[in-house]
Amino acid sequence: MPTATLLVSCPDQQGLVAKIANFIYANGGNIIHADQHTDLSVGLFLTRIEWELDGFNLPREVIEPAFGAIAKPLGATYSLHFSDQVPRLAIWVTKQDHCLLDLLWRQQAKELKAEIPLIISNHQELAAIAQQFKIDFHHIPITKATKAEQEAKQLALLQEYNIDLVILAKYMQVLSPDFLGQFNQVINIHHSFLPAFAGAKPYHRAYDRGVKIIGATAHYVTQDLDEGPIIEQDVVRVSHRDDVKDLIRKGKDLERIVLSRAVRLHLQNRVLVYGNRTAVFA
Structure with missing residues (x-):
């Protein structure tokens, strides 16, 4: 009903x-x-x-x-x-497949009420996954010199496919203010318990710091890097016995869960953004 x-x-x-x-x-x-x-x-x-x-x-x-x-x-x-209007999602990736596969499996299992007609990547490595799931794949490489031109292509694809939400599933590029000014419904997964270790290589920095807990954070994307309104977070304990590879392995498990929870909450219209905070009516 x-x-x-x-x-x-x-x-x-x-x-x-x-x-x-x-x-x-x-x-x-x-x-x-x-x-x-x-x-x-x-x-x-x-x-x-x-x-x-x-x-x-x-x-x-x-x-x-x-x-x-x-x-x-x-x-x-x-x-x-x-509730009967089904959102259309675009998943953006680089080379890592764990979050992409998790979202696709959950969508096929009807855990996520959405259509996923489009995958965009700045590399070719994950094209076979898109083919396996019968989803259109667009390879749009980006350099500093071509960023504006390539983002214009991405925006055109979002319009062509009538996309409601973009999910950055380990998409290792920063979206420009110009892009976000035209399309701002974007969720990112960051491999750290923000605000700790924002930016690149957080697991390496967490290991150097000797932390006992690592985390993952799903948040809406804003013009301030890794500082958008937080939707969902989780943590797992680590010890002195864990090296960087262990932190990355444990972190990937968290990333899958945290991102899928955040996407589900968004799709169920349970997230209300105010300022740089959220009220999540879960």
């Missing part, structure tokens, strides 16, 4: 839960999930509310403008999503 979900953020004030819930109730809706959080440090109210469309009195195309009449005097920003 299809559902609608509203993600709402607005300045905190009395009666917000009642006003939003009443909008759904007054139009014959049956709420099946509701969650909210107030960030007292910034005085911001955040909520996720989901209801059944069966029996709801408003046609889909009317829901957003109708709720806008309520949201405007509250100073609210909001987004509306429907």
